[in-house]
Amino acid sequence: MTKRSGRRRIMYLAASFFSIIVFLFLVGSAGYVLLSHPKSPLPDHWNPLRDLTLTAPVTLVTKYQLNRALADEAQCRATLSEAGVAFSEMEDLVVDQNCGISGRGELSRLVRARVGGVETRCTTALRLAMWEYHVVQPAAQDLLGTQVRALRHLGSYNCRRMRTAQGQNSGWSSHATADSIDITGVELADGRTLSLLQDWSTPGAEAAFLHRIGQGACDWFRVVLGPNFNRLHADHFHLQGPGWGYCR
Known part of the structure; x- marks a missing residue:
């Protein structure tokens, strides 16, 4: 190969590489414009640039949208409010470097089920609402033929050590x-009350329901501990937002 032909080959490869970069840039720009346009034909629950809608169908981008909402308190509260979740704002609680509640509020109702008034942070309320709407209620309808009226x-x-x-x-x-x-059980719309302590190991639809919602909690919480973990959790699901990723 002569020096001249070698230079031509290098110039050809450089031009091809540059053309590919320009093409990818144009495609990416067009895609961004398509996604960000107010009248984008892509449904919001498939659009990673849109905010999370709690009651929208779960898609491949839902977790990405959820993580954005969890990282932004204003968006977290707006997402809950839009879905009808009752989460009244409270001043942050600052005790010391180990204890306190940021994004504090009182949660009293999820999308469809009541919750006995509980002080928590917005991120915990949002994860719980996603679990209630996308896991608990469908499982109740599928396995028990009714809805969940309240979570216990x-x-x-609780300012304490592990x-x-x-x-x-x-x-x-x-x-x-x-x-x-910590969730101990549910009250059903047909009047039944289910608890992990009494119904977890009893064969039947009630136990199947509790097992399904416990497993399904792992989709929305990083750490889920229940009766299969140890005796300390025989009567409740420990649902934890941050963590190393453990479900049992």
């Missing part, structure tokens, strides 16, 4: 910052 709980905020089967752990519990909530 043991609370969210508890283990061996005793108290040196680390601080996620409850110390209201990043988790």
Whole structure:
């Protein structure tokens, strides 16, 4: 190969590479314009540039939209309000470096189910609302033929260290910052009341329902602990927002 032909080849490859870059830039720009346009034909629940709608169908971009809402308190509260969730704003609670509630509010109702008034943070309320609407209610209709009227709980905020089967752990519990909530059971629209302590191990549709919603909580919380984890969780689901990713 001569020097001249070598230079031509290099120039050809450089021009081809530049053309590819320009093409990708134009395609990306066109895609961004399409997605960001107010009248974009793409449904909002498929559009990563749109804010989360709690009651929209779950798609491949839902988790991305959820993470944006979790990172922005104003958007978190707006998402809850739009879905009809009752989460009244409260001043942040500052106790010390280990305990307190940022994004604080009182949660009393999710999309369809009541919750006994509980102080928690907006991120926990949003995760719980996603679980109630997309997991709990469909499972109740599918397996029990009814809706869930209320969720029963043991609370969210508790300034304490972690508890283990061996005793108290040196680390601080996620409850110390209201990043988790403990659910003990549900009240159904047909009058039945289900609890993890009594119904988890009893064969039948009630137990199947509790197992399904426990597993389904893993889609919306990073840490989910229940009766299969240890005896300390025999009577409740520990639903925790941040964490290393563990479901049992």
